[in-house]
Amino acid sequence: MSRRPDCSIIVPAKNAAGMLPRTLGAICGSDLSRDHWELIVVDDGSTDETAAVAARYADTVIKLPGKSMGPAYARNRGFEVSRGDIAMFFDADVVVHQDTLRRFLEVMRLEPEAGAVFGSYDDRPAAQGFVSQYRNLLHHHVHQQNGGDVETFWAGAGAVRREVFEEAGMYDEWHYSRPQIEDIEMGGRIRRLGHRILLRPEIQATHLKRWTLAGVLKTDLTDRGIPWARLLAHRGTMLSSGTLNLRWTEKLNTILVWLGTLSLLASLPLLDWRPAIAGGVCLVAAVLFSMPLLGFFARARGVWFAMRVIPVHLLYYLLNGISFGLGMMLHELIGAPRQDPTIEAYSEIGVKRWPPVPTRNRSTWTADKENHA
Numbered sequence: 001m002s003r004r005p006d007c008s009i010i011v012p013a014k015n016a017a018g019m020l021p022r023t024l025g026a027i028c029g030s031d032l033s034r035d036h037w038e039l040i041v042v043d044d045g046s047t048d049e050t051a052a053v054a055a056r057y058a059d060t061v062i063k064l065p066g067k068s069m070g071p072a073y074a075r076n077r078g079f080e081v082s083r084g085d086i087a088m089f090f091d092a093d094v095v096v097h098q099d100t101l102r103r104f105l106e107v108m109r110l111e112p113e114a115g116a117v118f119g120s121y122d123d124r125p126a127a128q129g130f131v132s133q134y135r136n137l138l139h140h141h142v143h144q145q146n147g148g149d150v151e152t153f154w155a156g157a158g159a160v161r162r163e164v165f166e167e168a169g170m171y172d173e174w175h176y177s178r179p180q181i182e183d184i185e186m187g188g189r190i191r192r193l194g195h196r197i198l199l200r201p202e203i204q205a206t207h208l209k210r211w212t213l214a215g216v217l218k219t220d221l222t223d224r225g226i227p228w229a230r231l232l233a234h235r236g237t238m239l240s241s242g243t244l245n246l247r248w249t250e251k252l253n254t255i256l257v258w259l260g261t262l263s264l265l266a267s268l269p270l271l272d273w274r275p276a277i278a279g280g281v282c283l284v285a286a287v288l289f290s291m292p293l294l295g296f297f298a299r300a301r302g303v304w305f306a307m308r309v310i311p312v313h314l315l316y317y318l319l320n321g322i323s324f325g326l327g328m329m330l331h332e333l334i335g336a337p338r339q340d341p342t343i344e345a346y347s348e349i350g351v352k353r354w355p356p357v358p359t360r361n362r363s364t365w366t367a368d369k370e371n372h373a
Contacts, residue, residue: 115195118158119203153187229327
């Protein structure tokens with residue numbers, strides 16, 4: 001590649017050999033001219049042929065030895081060898097549309113005040129199971145309803161200006177050694193630096209992920225919900241609607257579902273029907289407040305699908321409440337999350353090893369604590 005590219009596309013991948021032909025092939029099929037971008041794939045401790053498959057498409061393949069260090073670490077290593085003024089991040093299970101790269105570049109050129117921009121999953125998720133369809137379509141709907149200036153970032157399909165990414169300190173690979181909220185956390189730092197972050201729902205990609213109910217529970221609690229609640233509690237922004245990018249009805253529904261559930265449970269030992277009626281009213285109210293979402297599901301997949309969504313979506317609000325409670329409790333009892341003790345010990349005494357100890361810039365958690373002291 002003779003000229004410096006405008007964009008560096010960075011894809012972290014772990015045991016993704018089976019899907020890379022489709023995802024990387026879609027990137028290579030972009031309508032953005034090939035001389036505008038470079039493709040960097042970071043193999044994060046794969047045990048399959050991820051690196052070999054990636055080499056068929058990518059300009060650069062970085063194979064990290066040893067165990068997986070997580071997507072935050074992998075994306076940072078990819079950025080360090082990149083040359084473009086704009087870093088575009090895509091997950092290995094995301095299939096871009098033909099115009100995705102071009103649209104990202106156009107937004108960055110037309111919106112000079114925007115430090116970062118991200119898009120949305122489309123309404124055609126690949127996995128056909130009910131939970132997969134529900135989960136991916138829910139993500140699509142939330143992003144479609146919240147376009148414009150936002151307070152967070154999404155690395156599934158997003159772009160950041162090089163100087164903004166560097167100024168923010170890149171992804172926090174110290175605290176997030178597995179897929180969690182590393183993109184959300186970084187988005188918060190970008191916003192506190194005064195840069196705008198844009199959500200552009202028209203920039204879309206297809207998600208290949210297959211969801212299971214167990215996977216939803218794990219993600220909503222241990223990987224996303226609780227870490228996010230701890231981060232917001234640490235920053236003192238737990239109740240800020242701008243921080244969560246959620247409408248007030250989402251928070252109200254969480255309260256209603258918890259009140260309804262507790263009332264129904266209380267009616268059993270009391271042998272009193274009045275708490276059960278109150279609980280039922282709360283749950284019905286939560287369903288009514290969710291009608292715009294249920295209407296979307298009905299239009300997209302039919303009325304029967306929308307009806308089946310109701311109990312699963314009520315569970316979603318239950319998980320939100322659990323995440324809130326546990327996140328607050330862990331914040332009070334433990335504070336900020338910590339890295340693996342062995343890696344932390346190496347870092348504290350300045351010892352280097354391979355795989356390298358995660359880059360420990362001045363901790364954003366420590367800086368936040370000092371700012372709120």
